[in-house]
Amino acid sequence: MSSLLHPFRVTETPHREPLLYVSSTVDGHILCVGQDGLVSIWSANLKLKKTSLILDENENKLQNRRLKWVSDSILMAHYNKLIIGTCNREIRLYELSNLEPYCQIVALETMPLCLDYSVRGEGECVISYGDEQGCVNILLISSVAETLRNWTKYPPVEEIPTISANAIYEQENITFIRWKVHNDWVTKIKYIPSMESIISSSNDDCTALVIGYVSRTKNVKHRLKTLMGSSTVSHNKFALPATASPARRFQCDESVFKVHKGVKSFDFCRESNILVTGGLDRNIRLWNPYVPGWPIAILRGHTSPIGFLCIAHDSTKIFSVSLDSTIKVWDIEDHSCLLTVMPKASQIRGEMETCYFSPDLRALYVAAETFGLLQFQYKENQNQDSGTSHNKPIFCCQYNKQLQHVISCSEDSVIKVWDLKTGQLIVKVCEAHGGAAVTCMALDAIGKRYSNI
Structure with a gap:
């Protein structure tokens, strides 16, 4: 059973534009990134420690230039970096310790709407992003530390070492892959190391959520047919040139989940082999990731589109937040709602912008007009042990x-x-x-x- 630790902690934020990203850092602080490039750092109990504007205001005042906005952000914690995507088709890296610019990748083919970072192996990582064309873009990077150092050696633009996307694709330590996956903008993207796959979502009914292999097909017959029967197959180390029309994966290389009104948020738990999705139709669906035809269960109760989903670290509960800032806790096993927190009770004002669940603190951070912290405690069944007299039959x-x-x-x-x-x-x-x-x-x-x- 779940309950809340009282009182709720709610505070005003220095952000005047919507928050796009909230996460915890390795030193236990909470980092928030706003759409205008304002970064705020908080203590775990919501005491503001520091603010910094990482997008120079002078950049937005240059003549004949559009305003620059952050489209999404992600932590590269293993290398102490903050990654942001901008509406100017850029990816920037900042030093997390001082929020100073480290380098930037410019002239991307499309805008990076949603970002993801994951470690793939020793010295290897995956940076992926979804765009407005419904494409999944993947950078497989080996010798990461050396590669990042080399990026800082490129000539600076606006005092930031700058490398073009085409130059990135030609580097030996980088493999670039691009797949046409969705019929609408990508709403979220996540790399799953255990499956060697990318999960991505959109608001399109027919391509609401797709699980697909990162690189080439795993089907031997398709692979041989492609290699022997097509003279147009690229033999470069990246699956497709950046300027070419993006290709679709073979059907055997991806699983497509159809959901009414699409998917805005999802989460995957490897231990329980459960995939959860939520979106505009206000229902939460539980799936077996290998059975896309029908969901295991449908959880109903939200009265507004669902913007955030998270499976707790103990794999027994689901945390969901709808756009009206209503919070619910669900039991995975019996599909029941354990707890509902209405906005008036939590004192969180406005429409939910982004959320973050900290498994270490058992705390949910909700960013809206105010910034709220809801900390959970789990009531264990005290009679559970008293009814069990022996460890064996x-x-x-x-x-x-x-x-x-x-x-x-x-x-x-x-x-x-x-x-x-x-x-x-x-x-x-x-x-x-x-x-x-x-x-x-x-x-x-x-x-x-x-x-x-």
């Missing part, structure tokens, strides 16, 4: 009517004497090591002996 038991004692023996020959009135353990008689060798007669003798204690 019970072999036999006897009852002493005079003293109202119960003597029980488990399959591993652990004998215990219990007070039936209080349900308390009086004494653990013995623990044999020869298996379940205690007979009912012996147990009865033991019971008479210890009932006289």
Whole structure:
């Protein structure tokens, strides 16, 4: 069972534009990135520590130039970097320690609407982004530390080392892959190392959520047919030139989940093999990731589109937040709603912009007009252990009517004497090591002996 620690912590924020990203840093602080490039750093209990504008105001005042906005952001925690995407088709890296610009990649083919970063192996990582054309763009980077250092050696533009996208694609340590996946803008993207796949979503019904392999097909017949039967196949190390029309994966390389009105948010849990989705139709769906035809269950209760979903680290609960800032906690096993927190109760004002769930703190951070912290505690069933007398199946038991004692023996020959009135353990008689060798007669003798204690 879940409950809230009171009181709720809600505070005003220095951000005047919507927050796009909230996450915790390695030193336990909370980092927020706004659409205008304002970064704020908070303590875990929502005390503002620092603010910094990472997009220079002078850039937006240059003549004949559009205003520059942040489209999304992601932490590259292993290398102490903050990655942002901009509406000017750029990806920028900043030093997380001082929020100074590190380098930037410019002249991308499309705008990086949503970003993801993941470690792939030792010294390897994946930076992926979805765009307005419904494409999934993937950068597979090896020797990451060396590659990042090399990027800083390129000539500066606006005092930031700048490398063009075409130059990125030609580097030996980088493989660029681009797939046409959705029929609408990509709303979220996530790399799953255990599946070697990318999960991406959109608001399109027919391509609401797609799980697809990162690179080439795993089907041998399709691979041979492609290599032998097509003279137009690129032999470069990236699947497709940046300027070419993006290709679609083979059907055998992806699973397509159709959802009414599409998917705005999703989460995947490897341990329980559960995929959850939510979107404009206000319903949460639970899926087996290998069975896209129909959901395992549909959870109903939100009255506004769902903007955030998270499976808790213990894989038993789902946290969901709708755009009207209503928060719900669901049980994965019985598909019931354990807790509902209305905006008036949490004192969170305005429409939800972004959220972050911290498994370490068991806390949900909700960014709207105000910035709120809701910390959860789980009430364990206190009678759970009292109803379990042994770790192994019970072999036999006897009852002493005079003293109202119960003597029980488990399959591993652990004998215990219990007070039936209080349900308390009086004494653990013995623990044999020869298996379940205690007979009912012996147990009865033991019971008479210890009932006289």
